[in-house]
Amino acid sequence: MKNYIYLLFIFSSFLLLSCNNEDSLSPDITPSKGLNTKENFCLDAYLPEEVDSIYTGITTNAALLKSKKWNNGQIIKIKFLNGTPFLQSKVKQFAEEWLKYANLKFQYVDSNQNADIRINFDNSGGSWSYLGTDCNRISHNQPSMNFGWFTNFTSDTEFSRVIIHEFGHALGLIHEHQSPASNIQWNKSKVYEYYGGAPNYWNHDEVDNNIFYKYSSTVTNYSAFDSKSIMLYSFPSSFTLNGWSSGWNTVLSQTDKNFIAKEYPGKTIIKTNNLYRYNINGQHFYTSNYAELGNNYYESILGKIYSSQISNTYPIYRYFNTINGDRLSTLNWNELRNGGQDGWKYEGISGYAYNIQQPNTIPIYRYFKSTNKPDHFFTTSNIEVSGGKFGYKYEGIAFYVLR
Numbered sequence: 001m002k003n004y005i006y007l008l009f010i011f012s013s014f015l016l017l018s019c020n021n022e023d024s025l026s027p028d029i030t031p032s033k034g035l036n037t038k039e040n041f042c043l044d045a046y047l048p049e050e051v052d053s054i055y056t057g058i059t060t061n062a063a064l065l066k067s068k069k070w071n072n073g074q075i076i077k078i079k080f081l082n083g084t085p086f087l088q089s090k091v092k093q094f095a096e097e098w099l100k101y102a103n104l105k106f107q108y109v110d111s112n113q114n115a116d117i118r119i120n121f122d123n124s125g126g127s128w129s130y131l132g133t134d135c136n137r138i139s140h141n142q143p144s145m146n147f148g149w150f151t152n153f154t155s156d157t158e159f160s161r162v163i164i165h166e167f168g169h170a171l172g173l174i175h176e177h178q179s180p181a182s183n184i185q186w187n188k189s190k191v192y193e194y195y196g197g198a199p200n201y202w203n204h205d206e207v208d209n210n211i212f213y214k215y216s217s218t219v220t221n222y223s224a225f226d227s228k229s230i231m232l233y234s235f236p237s238s239f240t241l242n243g244w245s246s247g248w249n250t251v252l253s254q255t256d257k258n259f260i261a262k263e264y265p266g267k268t269i270i271k272t273n274n275l276y277r278y279n280i281n282g283q284h285f286y287t288s289n290y291a292e293l294g295n296n297y298y299e300s301i302l303g304k305i306y307s308s309q310i311s312n313t314y315p316i317y318r319y320f321n322t323i324n325g326d327r328l329s330t331l332n333w334n335e336l337r338n339g340g341q342d343g344w345k346y347e348g349i350s351g352y353a354y355n356i357q358q359p360n361t362i363p364i365y366r367y368f369k370s371t372n373k374p375d376h377f378f379t380t381s382n383i384e385v386s387g388g389k390f391g392y393k394y395e396g397i398a399f400y401v402l403r
């Protein structure tokens with residue numbers, strides 16, 4: 001996906017028709033559940049004046065250089081033209097995924113106010129969106145985005161897949177399979193046959209324009225082809241000559257995140273690392289750096305911790321006891337401070353975690369065994385060493401980590 005449409009001229013007369021007829025803009029679809037389950041697919045919505053250059057591959061006309069990107073840092077106003085509070089809340093929830101990486105803001109305004117993105121729920125119209133700032137080049141009375149198959153029974157996975165995808169279009173992204181970097185070896189007759197059937201009924205021109213056609217590299221910013229992109233349809237292997245297929249992408253891929261962060265730079269991206277637990281001959285060791293011990297003595301991942309401090313998180317201070325080999329991780333600086341007593345040596349900050357429960361976090365329980373080889377033991381299970389098992393005594397919740 002990662003193909004920012006700086007301009008597009010790539011479409012066919014069919015798309016022109018589509019643009020004149022909202023109903024025919026249909027579905028951005030729903031990929032792949034295989035050929036047996038026919039589903040609707042997403043068609044991009046293009047401005048009529050840009051549809052004429054299809055097949056020409058124009059690259060020299062300055063007008064084509066107009067970007068569809070929003071201004072970096074821009075507040076994009078959004079309104080709902082209809083839809084239940086439940087559906088609207090789902091759109092807000094999943095659209096937000098992009099804002100973790102893109103330096104943009106969404107502001108939801110009342111339906112009587114002007115908005116850049118106007119969201120419609122019409123189950124007769126498929127799912128689609130105009131691309132980037134094109135949303136402002138059509139009448140503000142018209143929807144710029146439609147969701148065509150949501151109900152109160154739609155799963156979160158489907159909300160995630162479709163909403164993130166359509167908002168990708170609204171931020172200016174095209175379909176990944178039409179990226180200049182795409183090199184899919186199509187079995188064209190199979191593809192024509194599939195999309196020609198229910199419920200899409202696309203003719204050959206429509207299939208050409210929505211599946212086979214690739215944007216010129218001169219009009220797009222793009223990454224290497226990303227088979228995990230949220231902007232890629234799901235294609236079964238029967239659609240290709242070499243057995244390649246793509247799965248059901250329902251969340252942003254790492255490349256999607258990196259790409260949108262590059263296109264709209266400046267967002268502080270919060271990174272997380274796994275917190276690994278190792279067992280070194282009966283004494284446990286905790287690190288967010290897998291390279292520290294690798295597979296040697298590896299036991300489990302307790303969860304994720306932040307690599308930099310964000311609000312409501314605290315440093316995890318790490319200590320090593322040079323006398324008895326014990327290791328301790330604590331949010332409480334006053335517990336051992338700089339070390340130096342009883343053999344404790346301060347080793348630095350492993351990362352950052354919460355001291356109280358937050359959404360999507362789990363507690364890390366702390367136990368201590370004083371006999372034999374002393375060992376501070378951290379676990380996500382409150383039964384792993386409970387009840388004095390192996391001599392461990394419960395000491396409380398150490399901190400909360402992300403699942």
Ligand SMILES: [Zn+2]
Nearest residue numbers: 028042043044
């Ligand atoms: Zn689409």
